[in-house]
Amino acid sequence: MSFVLVQVIVGGLLLGAVYALFSSGLTLVWGMMNIVNFAHGDFVMLGMYVAYVVYTLMGGGPILGAPLATLVLATVGVVVYFALIRDIMKGPMLAQILGTFGLALLLRYSVFWWFGANFLSMPQNIVGGTYGFAGLRIEASRLLAGVVALLVTLGLHLLLTRTSLGSKMLAVAEDQTAAQLMGIRPDAMQAIAWAIAAGATGLAGALIANFFYIVPTVGETLGIVAFVTVSLGGFGSVPGALVAGLLIGVIESLSGYLIGAVYKDIIVYVMFLLFLWFRPQGLMGKT
Amino acid sequence: MTLKHVTGLLCAAAMSLAFAAGARAEDKVVKIGVIMPMSGGTASIGAHAKAALEVAMDIINNAHPELGNLPLAKNAGLAGLGGARIEAVFADNQGNPATGQNQALRLITEDKVAAVFGSYQSGVTLTSSAIAEKYGIPFLNSESVAANLTERGFKWFFRTTPIATDFAKIYTDFLADMKATGAKTDAIALVHDNTEYGTSVANTISAAFKEKGQPVALDVAYPVNATDLQGQVLQLKDKKPDVIIMISYTSDAILFAKTMQSLDYKPAILLADDAGYSDPSFIKAVGKISQGVFNRSSWVVGPPGSVSAVIADMYKKKSGEEMDDTVARQMQGFFVLADAIDRAGSTDPAKVQATLKATDLKADQLMIGYKGVKFDDKGQNILASGAIIQLQDGENYVSVWPKANAEKPPALPYKGW
Numbered sequence: 029m030s031f032v033l034v035q036v037i038v039g040g041l042l043l044g045a046v047y048a049l050f051s052s053g054l055t056l057v058w059g060m061m062n063i064v065n066f067a068h069g070d071f072v073m074l075g076m077y078v079a080y081v082v083y084t085l086m087g088g089g090p091i092l093g094a095p096l097a098t099l100v101l102a103t104v105g106v107v108v109y110f111a112l113i114r115d116i117m118k119g120p121m122l123a124q125i126l127g128t129f130g131l132a133l134l135l136r137y138s139v140f141w142w143f144g145a146n147f148l149s150m151p152q153n154i155v156g157g158t159y160g161f162a163g164l165r166i167e168a169s170r171l172l173a174g175v176v177a178l179l180v181t182l183g184l185h186l187l188l189t190r191t192s193l194g195s196k197m198l199a200v201a202e203d204q205t206a207a208q209l210m211g212i213r214p215d216a217m218q219a220i221a222w223a224i225a226a227g228a229t230g231l232a233g234a235l236i237a238n239f240f241y242i243v244p245t246v247g248e249t250l251g252i253v254a255f256v257t258v259s260l261g262g263f264g265s266v267p268g269a270l271v272a273g274l275l276i277g278v279i280e281s282l283s284g285y286l287i288g289a290v291y292k293d294i295i296v297y298v299m300f301l302l303f304l305w306f307r308p309q310g311l312m313g314k315t
Numbered sequence: 316m317t318l319k320h321v322t323g324l325l326c327a328a329a330m331s332l333a334f335a336a337g338a339r340a341e342d343k344v345v346k347i348g349v350i351m352p353m354s355g356g357t358a359s360i361g362a363h364a365k366a367a368l369e370v371a372m373d374i375i376n377n378a379h380p381e382l383g384n385l386p387l388a389k390n391a392g393l394a395g396l397g398g399a400r401i402e403a404v405f406a407d408n409q410g411n412p413a414t415g416q417n418q419a420l421r422l423i424t425e426d427k428v429a430a431v432f433g434s435y436q437s438g439v440t441l442t443s444s445a446i447a448e449k450y451g452i453p454f455l456n457s458e459s460v461a462a463n464l465t466e467r468g469f470k471w472f473f474r475t476t477p478i479a480t481d482f483a484k485i486y487t488d489f490l491a492d493m494k495a496t497g498a499k500t501d502a503i504a505l506v507h508d509n510t511e512y513g514t515s516v517a518n519t520i521s522a523a524f525k526e527k528g529q530p531v532a533l534d535v536a537y538p539v540n541a542t543d544l545q546g547q548v549l550q551l552k553d554k555k556p557d558v559i560i561m562i563s564y565t566s567d568a569i570l571f572a573k574t575m576q577s578l579d580y581k582p583a584i585l586l587a588d589d590a591g592y593s594d595p596s597f598i599k600a601v602g603k604i605s606q607g608v609f610n611r612s613s614w615v616v617g618p619p620g621s622v623s624a625v626i627a628d629m630y631k632k633k634s635g636e637e638m639d640d641t642v643a644r645q646m647q648g649f650f651v652l653a654d655a656i657d658r659a660g661s662t663d664p665a666k667v668q669a670t671l672k673a674t675d676l677k678a679d680q681l682m683i684g685y686k687g688v689k690f691d692d693k694g695q696n697i698l699a700s701g702a703i704i705q706l707q708d709g710e711n712y713v714s715v716w717p718k719a720n721a722e723k724p725p726a727l728p729y730k731g732w
Contacts, residue, residue, distance in 0.1 A: 032553050035578075039545040137354075145358035147565055149573075149600030158577050167577040239577070241569040241600060245356055249540050249566075277543075284546025289537035290509050292546075 031163045036285045037278055038164060042174035044277020048270040049177035050232035050250065051257035052184055053225035059264020060201040060221045061117060063124055067108075067132035069251020071226050075101055075233020076242045077139055080148055089154045090172065094234040101230025102223040109222040114215070132247065140244040148242040155238050169238035176235060178270075180228060185266040187224075197221055201264075256300055262313020271311055343392075343399045345662055347652065348422030350415055350433030350443050353407035356540045356566050359596050360435055360641065361407070366634035367642040368403050370626065371649045376400045382622050384680045386654040393653065395660040401653050404428055408439045412511075415439035419446035419454075429662035430455060430652055437461035438511030444472050453655075453667045457648020458641055460589075461515035465695040471664075473671050473690055475648040477699035479516045482588060482611055483523030489609075489703050489716050490558060490584075491527075498727050499583060504533035504556035506547065506571070508563055513539070516562050516588060532556055540566050544574045551580060558584040565591035572601035576732055583728040585609065586703075593640045598710065606709040607730040613684050613701045614643035615714055626682050637711075647683045651676065684720075 054068045065071075078100050079093035086092065108131065116127040155169040188194040199207040200217040207214060240246070257276055261268030276296055283292040303310060349368060353361040373379075375387045382388035392398035404426050408415035415434045422428045423446065430453040434440045440459040447454035448469045455473050456464065462479045465472065490500045503524060507513035513536070521531045533554050535547050548571070551559065559582045563571060568591030575581065586609040591597050593610060616638070617623040626646070627638040655674055659666040676688040687698035703716035707726055715725040 032549050036546060036549055039543075039549075043543050043545075140354070140358070145354075145362045146596035147359060147569055147594070147600050148596070149569060158579065160579075165578055170577070239573060241566060241573075243356070243359070243566065245354065245358060249356070249542055253542055280543055281546050284537070284543070285549055286546075288535075289541065289544070289547055293538060 032285070035164055036281045038166065039170075040278035040281030041274055042166070042170045042277070043281065044274035045174040045177040045181075045270075046170075046232060046236055046273075047253055047257050047277055048181050048273025049173075049235070050229050051254045051261070051269040051273055052181050052266050053227075053229035053232075054254050055258045055261065055264055055266060055269045056184070056188075056221055056225040056228075058258060060197060061113070061218060063113060063117065064128065065225075066125065066128040066251070067135055067247075068229065068254055069247030069249070070132045070135040071101055071104070071229040071247075072233040072236065072250050072254075073139065073242075073244065073247040074104065074135060075230035076237040076240070076246065077143065077233075078230065079234035079237040080150065080242050083150055083154070090169075090234060090238060093237070094176070094231055097230040097234035098227045099230075101233070102227035104230075105222040105224075105226025106219050108226070109219045113222065114218075132251075136244050136247060143244065145244065150238050150242075167239060169235075173232075173235035173238065177232065180231060181266060181270045184224070184228060185270075188266060193220070256296065258310075260300055260303055260310055262310030265310065265312040268310055268312030343397070344402045345393065345396065345399050345656055346402050346404050346426060346428045347649075348406060348419070348426060348428035348431040348433075349403045350406050350408050350418050350422070350431065350439070352410040352435055352439075353405065355410035357410050357435065357564055359565060359594060363595070363634060363636060363639070363642045364435070364645050365405060366636075367630055367638075367646045368649055370629045370633050371646045371653075372401050372403060373629070374626075375650075375653050381625060385622055385682060386650065386676070386680055387657060393657040395657040396662075401656075403432075403649075406433075408434050408436075408443070410436055410439065412436075412438045412442040416442040416446055419443035423447065423450045423452050428452070429656060429664070430667060432457070432649060432652055435459065436510065436512060437464060437515065440464060441511055444469065447471055452664050453652070453671055455648055455652040455671070457645045457651075459512070461511050462519050463515060465693040469694065471668060473651075473694040473696075475651050475685075475688055475696045475699065476644050477613060477685075477701045478695065479519035480523070481699060482516075482701065483520045485611060485701055485703065486520060486560065486586060487523055487527050489586075492716065493584065493725065493727070499557045501529070502532040502554075502556040503529065503558045503560065504535060504551060504554065504582075505531050506535045506537070506551070506559055506561050506563070508539040508541075508567060509536055510539050510564075512564075512590065513562050520560060520562075520588075537567070539564065541570060544570050545578065547571075548574045548578050548580055551582070552578060556582060558582065558586060560586045560588060561592065562588045563591045565594040565597050568592055568594075568597050569600050572597075572605045576604045581729050581731045585729045587611075589640060592706075595636045595639055598706065602706060602709040604709075604732040605706060606732065607726055607728070608706045609715070609725070610640075610704050610706065610712060611701050612640040612704045612712065612714070613699070614638065614640040615684050615702070615720065622682050643683050647681060647685070647688075650682070651688050 075097040078097040082088045082093040116123045158167045196212045197217045200214045204214045257272045261272030283295045351361040351364045378391045379388040406418035431447045434443045437459040444454045457475050460478045494500045505517045507517040630638045655671040659670040685699045704712040705715045713722045
């Protein structure tokens with residue numbers, strides 16, 4: 029029994045780390061530009077398809093697929109920023125919501141049209157099977173995803189708080205005009221933010237692809253998790269997304285095991301509502 | 316005359332041409348509204364269904380004398396309506412009961428379809444058929460198995476597929492046979508999602524086993540399109556049931572297979588209730604790690620040249636996929652509906668309802684393995700039947716039970732990967 033419980037918690041932590049990774053891109057964009065990117069889940073989906081195409085065309089595993097997915101999605105991020113976000117940022121809130129929502133549908137159904145609606149899957153052992161130690165079973169692909177997710181999320185946090193690029197990005201987020209007076213170009217900074225956010229999301233997608241099914245609508249399923257994680261962690265806070273992601277992963281696994289999976293969403297969303305009530309800025313968000 | 320005027324005139328001319336063409340075609344076309352999940356988590360099902368119905372329309376609208384006894388195949392179009400063509404109007408239900416309901420309304424009131432066909436998910440069929448009932452338009456369902464759909468006293472609802480109560484009987488009989496050959500089948504676990512399909516089928520199966528004096532030992536419910544199923548698999552691993560009956564759509568079926576492998580868990584017998592496990596993309600994605608899974612099916616391909624083999628070929632050419640049980644049941648249902656309209660000799664709803672009620676197709680007039688098609692007062696096909704198939708090599712299902720029609724004996728225990 030206790031072994032199983034440990035397995036449940038470890039599984040939850042690994043899953044949570046990946047939640048954190050694909051949420052950090054959303055929180056970054058949200059924090060910097062006050063833009064709610066409804067296409068976020070579909071960026072994850074694109075990352076998964078890039079990894080899949082890399083595997084089917086070149087036979088490459090995550091060593092090739094993950095960096096490529098990061099690059100491709102970073103490019104997509106920049107393109108999306110200049111083609112869409114830069115303009116709708118000036119518009120009303122509704123334009124932003126509809127703009128990114130439209131982008132989500134465009135991405136989803138382009139992939140749908142190109143690849144069809146069939147479920148795809150990476151081969152099981154592409155990352156090297158499953159390790160068992162002390163009765164615990166840990167899948168290499170999940171371990172890889174969890175560890176990379178932790179490192180990248182921490183790296184993102186350090187980038188934002190410890191480098192001059194990060195300071196510039198935060199300056200633009202704080203006050204565009206003041207930043208411009210200091211010689212920082214908001215356009216460039218925001219494009220970089222989109223590249224980083226989308227790149228991290230693509231990386232998350234490529235890592236998840238190793239243990240999840242791949243289908244054009246998978247972004248719907250994963251996008252909701254990202255929104256809850258970001259709201260719980262605090263808008264714009266990367267460490268908040270990390271803690272919230274881990275928390276949600278463990279709560280989901282534990283409640284799924286102990287009281288039945290049908291109820292696990294109730295636990296997560298009750299917690300979410302309580303947070304909105306008592307601490308609307310989230311775990312680590314600033315008021 | 317300015318350019319604006321010229322374009323205006325051209326537009327008017329084009330429109331009048333379109334109207335004229337529309338009017339000419341209309342008296343020779345019978346429209347059937349088809350509600351399927353064309354997007355959303357089960358979009359692969361909708362895509363396959365669309366291909367299958369296009370093949371069915373080809374068979375009905377063109378002459379196919381090679382298809383023997385299959386009604387409507389021999390000549391082009393519906394003879395009863397002067398050779399009218401069948402045209403399916405596809406509508407996307409997004410896997411959502413509310414959307415399905417709106418689409419039924421649109422098809423009936425705006426497209427003026429003669430009948431409605433659909434809607435895959437039991438939960439969507441539940442809502443969309445209620446609209447057809449309200450408007451007095453025949454609704455034919457070919458694949459939703461929740462038992463309660465035909466328990467609502469509806470007059471316009473007809474269902475050709477075998478349903479949960481039929482399958483529950485198949486499962487209890489099959490497991491009793493397995494037990495007789497020495498397999499352990501005492502503790503049974505039901506794993507199902509929280510949709511109309513998952514919960515109602517689980518309840519029906521659970522009741523059937525209880526009646527046999529063997530109550531279900533463990534009931535594992537999970538939310539549909541789950542992001543993670545480790546908790547459920549560990550719960551099963553902890554309780555060690557002898558038999559697991561899986562009631563899942565494709566996405567969750569794939570995630571279960573992957574999670575069971577990563578946590579190294581195999582029950583002795585894994586028995587799937589169709590749905591996701593019949594989706595060809597399930598076999599392509601995780602067939603190799605699901606070797607030995609049992610599944611139910613009414614679809615068996617006959618020898619080359621037989622009706623089922625010819626249709627399977629046509630479908631493969633159209634869609635690039637192997638024919639599976641779900642699309643076969645859908646195609647069969649579509650034929651039954653078209654046949655009823657043909658015999659009615661009209662698209663008058665009451666006449667079609669009457670001919671549907673009078674339907675009496677024999678086994679040799681079908682493309683699928685039912686004993687026939689004949690509806691009871693509730694609109695349920697009483698001659699529907701099914702068999703057990705097994706994914707022995709991880710690539711193709713073979714029929715294994717009942718013994719009379721089996722290609723191979725059932726292989727135990729569940730092999731997995």
